[in-house]
Amino acid sequence: MPHASAIVVGAGMLGLALARALALRGRRVVVFERHERAVGASLRNAGAVTPLAVADAREREQARRSRAVWREFCDAADVWHDPCGSLVPAYDADEWTLLQEQAAAADDGELLDAAAARRRCAWIGARGLRGAWFSADDLLIDPRVALRRLPDWLAERHEIEFRWKHVVTRIDYPYVWSGGRRHAAEQIWLAGGADTATLLPDLPPTLPPASRPRLLLRLAAQNDGFRLGSLVSNVAALVQGAAFTRPSASRLRERTGTDGVPDLRLLQSGSGELLVDAAFVATDNDAATAQRGALDTVRRLVELPDCRIQQAWTLPCLAGADAGAAVEALPGVTAVAAPGPAGLGLTTAFAFAEDVVAGASRARPADVELSARRA
Ligand SMILES: Cc1cc2nc3c(=O)[nH]c(=O)nc-3n(C[C@H](O)[C@H](O)[C@H](O)COP(=O)(O)OP(=O)(O)OC[C@H]3O[C@@H](n4cnc5c(N)ncnc54)[C@H](O)[C@@H]3O)c2cc1C
Incomplete structure (x- = not known):
């Protein structure tokens, strides 16, 4: 039987992961979300659950648990x-050197020569291809579907209650205000994404600011039966995101930054749609230049039958903290931001939330205060 209550503000990826983690620890959880469903970064991201892109060993372990x-x-x-x-x-000599260094040090991937890479993905660009790194860990979801279904699964499985279309306008522990009423809980967790700071303007700057914007392109449907076969990233995506850290990585990071190569991933959803997810080191590109740069990189990586853009949008990527952040903003009120310098909330949130809640449930000033009040 649940023994204590917690309120989570925000039903994005992180709010849902926190709600699950709190329920697993026996808390009765109510989630307040201002929209009908999650709408933020969690719905409009690329959908890659990608332990490969995570920088350090502890976070990679979190990524695997989340997966x-x-x-x-x-x-x-x-x-x-x-x-x-x-x-x-890998196409350039420095990219291939880095993959070889990575292969010598890592035990969670496989170095393929050019022929083996083409066997894995027949559409990989052949011109200048030296080989590729393959990691079996990564998983794709469609956030538009998964993030709509996840709350129902959590409600059914963990008896988590959702208050949709409930904007939280004020927090004063142990209360949150929404819809003209106040609601009390022993713990209050803020997972409002980019808007967390507006709810608590005095929040310490430990929560990361928005970082580089990401450009997303939805491409035209390809011929019948076209399947990419795996998520395809350029080497720049792994060095800019700091996932590849071998000696050549910093030189390559500098070189790709200077050359204006975006860090880029190409993914294919269950319905066959192709999505390009790219970020540039230079943030002053106009939209046309950024789209052209992204498509040039796509054409080098993959021999796509049709590169026409159907839809393009950019999103600021919240999170500058590699390991995510959980800040006890007020006694009993914890503000949480998703991990990953490039935003890796989908990849790590479930395990990150479990760890944050486990730590918090060991030493919560609010719990101490409440039990003292009851005594
Ligand atoms: C372009 C892009 C691509 C990405 N691709 C990937 C990827 O492929 N893989 C990956 O792992 N990560 C990816 N990410 C990162 C990932 O999407 C984020 O880390 C994650 O979605 C952050 O979730 P969140 O819950 O913190 O924030 P959000 O998704 O922004 O959710 C916050 C929620 O809080 C609600 N809210 C805010 N204020 C209030 C209030 N006052 N009252 C009630 N509700 C409120 C909002 O309505 C919203 O639903 C990507 C991010 C971007 C921007």
């Missing part, structure tokens, strides 16, 4: 997902 939860949810709720792994092709 297991994704699989459990997708299998149980019959939600599309594709455990397709990631392919990172």
Whole structure:
């Protein structure tokens, strides 16, 4: 039987992961979300659950634990997902050197020569291809589907209550105000994404500011039967995101930054749509230049039959903290931001939330205060 209450503000990826983690620890959880469903970064991201892109060993372990939860949810709720792994092709000599260094040091991937890379993905650009890194860990979901179904699964499985269309306008522990009423809880967790700071303007600057904007391009549907076979990233995506840290990585990071190469991933959803997710080191590109730069990189990586853009949008990527952040903003009120310098909330949130809640539930000033008040 649940023994204590917690309110979570925000039903994005992080809010949902926190709600689950709190419920697993026996808390009765109510989630307040200002919209009908989550709408923020969690709905409009690329959908890659990608341990490969995570920088350090502890976070990679979190990413693998989170991936297991994704699989459990997708299998149980019959939600599309594709455990397709990631392919990172190398074309330039310095890229190939880095992949070889990575292969010598890592035990969680495979170095492929050019022929083996083409066998994994027949569409990989052949011109100048030296080889590729393959990681079987990565998984694709469609956030538009998964993030809509996840709350129902959590409600059913963990008896989490959702108050949709409930904007939280004020927080004064132990109360949150929404819809003209106040609601009390022993713990209050803020996972409002970019808007967390507006709820608590005095929040310490530990929560990361918005960082580089990401450009997303939805491409035209390809010929019948076209399947990419795996998530495809350029080497720049792994060095700019600091996932590849071998000696050549910093030189390559500098070189790709100077050359204006975006860090870029190409993914294919269950319905066959192709999505390009790119970020540039230079933030002053106009939209046309950025789109052209992204498509040039796509054409080098993959021999796509049709590169026409159907839809383009940019999103600021919240999170400058590698490891995510949880700040006790007021006694009993914890503000949380997703991990990853490039935003990796989908990849790590389930395990990150479990760890944050486990730490918090050991030493919560609010718990101490409440039990003292009751005594
Ligand atoms: C372009 C882009 C691509 C990305 N691709 C990937 C990827 O492929 N893989 C990956 O792992 N990560 C990716 N990310 C990162 C990932 O999407 C984020 O880390 C994650 O979605 C952050 O979730 P969140 O819950 O913190 O924030 P959000 O998704 O912004 O959710 C916050 C929620 O809080 C609600 N809210 C805010 N204020 C209030 C209030 N006052 N009252 C009630 N509700 C409120 C909002 O309505 C919203 O639903 C990407 C990010 C971007 C921007």
